[in-house]
Amino acid sequence: xxxxxxxxxxxxxxxxxxxxxxxxxxxxxxxxxxxxxxxxxxxxxxxxxxxxxxxxxxxxxxxxxxxxxxxxxxxxxxxxxxxxxxxxxxxxxxxxxxxxxxxxxxxxxxxxxxxxxxxxxxxxxxxxxxxxxxxxxxxxxxxxxxxxxxxxxxxxxxxxxxxxxxxxxxxxxxxxxxxxxxxxxxxxxxxxxxxxxxxxxxxxxxxxxxxxxxxxxxxxxxxxxxxxxxxxxxxxxxxxxxxxxxxxxxxxxxxxxxxxxxxxxxxxxxxxxxxxxxxxxxxxxxxxxxxxxxxxxxxxxxxxxxxxxxxxxxxxxxxxxxxxxxxxxxxxxxxxxxxxxxxxxxxxxxxxxxxxxxxxxxxxxxxxxxxxxxxxxxxxxxxxxxxxxxxxxxxxx
Ligand code: APR
Ligand code: PHB
Numbered sequence: 559x560x561x562x563x564x565x566x567x568x569x570x571x572x573x574x575x576x577x578x579x580x581x582x583x584x585x586x587x588x589x590x591x592x593x594x595x596x597x598x599x600x601x602x603x604x605x606x607x608x609x610x611x612x613x614x615x616x617x618x619x620x621x622x623x624x625x626x627x628x629x630x631x632x633x634x635x636x637x638x639x640x641x642x643x644x645x646x647x648x649x650x651x652x653x654x655x656x657x658x659x660x661x662x663x664x665x666x667x668x669x670x671x672x673x674x675x676x677x678x679x680x681x682x683x684x685x686x687x688x689x690x691x692x693x694x695x696x697x698x699x700x701x702x703x704x705x706x707x708x709x710x711x712x713x714x715x716x717x718x719x720x721x722x723x724x725x726x727x728x729x730x731x732x733x734x735x736x737x738x739x740x741x742x743x744x745x746x747x748x749x750x751x752x753x754x755x756x757x758x759x760x761x762x763x764x765x766x767x768x769x770x771x772x773x774x775x776x777x778x779x780x781x782x783x784x785x786x787x788x789x790x791x792x793x794x795x796x797x798x799x800x801x802x803x804x805x806x807x808x809x810x811x812x813x814x815x816x817x818x819x820x821x822x823x824x825x826x827x828x829x830x831x832x833x834x835x836x837x838x839x840x841x842x843x844x845x846x847x848x849x850x851x852x853x854x855x856x857x858x859x860x861x862x863x864x865x866x867x868x869x870x871x872x873x874x875x876x877x878x879x880x881x882x883x884x885x886x887x888x889x890x891x892x893x894x895x896x897x898x899x900x901x902x903x904x905x906x907x908x909x910x911x912x913x914x915x916x917x918x919x920x921x922x923x924x925x926x927x928x929x930x931x932x933x934x935x936x937x938x939x940x941x942x943x944x945x946x947x948x949x950x951x952x953x954x955x
Contacts, residue, residue, distance in 0.1 A: 568716035575849030576722035577671035582874035608663035609860035611951030631662035646936035653946035748791030756822025773810035859907035
């Protein structure tokens with residue numbers, strides 16, 4: 559007989575979606591159990607992007623989780639767009655009534671959230687395997703899993719299941735294909751990202767469109783910088799010596815002003831593929847998808863983590879209304895409410911990606927349209943404001 563435990567909300571996945579949800583619900587007196595397939599060290603060590611919208615920063619502070627972020631994060635009130643060898647500053651704060659973005663790596667957010675959750679007595683089971691969802695169309699869904707690959711099967715009975723298990727997790731597959739529609743673009747390019755021990759070369763992020771491909775300069779700390787170049791997603795990282803990476807970064811990022819990029823030893827490098835993806839619906843019975851389980855954005859718009867937090871904020875409010883007032887309206891509206899904002903973030907991420915990357919499959923006409931778009935955006939206050947308000951994050955309803 560399997561060990562049976564109960565929790566109001568069973569959460570699959572300890573990424574930003576699962577961890578924020580657990581914290582938000584705990585503050586409403588609703589307990590959760592998180593089941594995570596990776597070890598704590600892996601979850602806390604995976605290098606991902608790291609731009610937080612203003613409202614996410616505010617939320618972390620309101621929840622008492624922002625102390626290290628406020629000390630170690632980097633607050634940026636603008637970005638630089640670079641093309642045709644020229645640089646153009648976009649003053650986000652001035653265009654959006656003072657909103658900024660914060661550069662604080664996703665794994666640092668994860669470390670802070672895991673530590674605080676465990677301190678609060680919250681349950682996160684790391685290293686589980688064989689996770690399966692059952693009865694999501696009933697009032698008593700459950701999750702079966704093993705604590706170790708050869709351990710016994712356990713059952714977690716829930717009132718609701720939150721599928722926060724990323725793009726490859728099992729939750730989305732539980733929604734029958736007859737009621738699930740998926741929409742996607744797989745881009746013919748990827749990003750080669752490096753971490754280097756070097757001081758910051760520039761006070762804000764630089765997004766560069768170049769005929770050899772996109773490049774991005776970002777930061778992590780006064781001693782560590784994060785940089786990316788567009789490459790073929792099927793390329794092998796072994797083909798990229800540090801010297802070759804720096805040569806491309808110099809060519810793509812430097813402008814006519816004489817500014818130059820500071821080099822340092824490279825201590826981490828890898829290639830990621832890029833896609834845009836949305837799953838409709840995000841709810842089936844008592845299963846609610848959130849974050850990368852339901853949607854993916856290419857990283858150019860820096861939206862991935864922010865979208866995951868937006869979903870679970872909506873979900874936590876809906877679950878709170880259900881548990882406290884027996885009001886199911888928020889749960890019924892969850893998918894449609896999230897998708898409205900998600901599609902706008904998908905649009906923005908696609909726009910930034912197509913405008914800034916060199917796509918070898920496009921005609922010369924399409925490539926010139928992107929240059930016209932860039933020229934327009936840096937010279938029209940209206941267009942610049944549209945870019946800025948999307949970049950700092952559209953309002954949460
Ligand atoms: N069982 C339990 N956990 C699982 C399973 C499974 N079968 N499959 C995946 N997971 C875990 C993963 O190990 C991961 O820790 O679910 C977690 C999902 O986390 P993320 O992929 O970080 O997704 P999410 O929380 O939605 O956050 C989205 O993360 O991928 C970035 O760029 C993305 O910034 C965005 C953010
Ligand atoms: C990062 O710092 O990793 C980063 C910054 C901006 C992006 C994407 C990634 O658009």
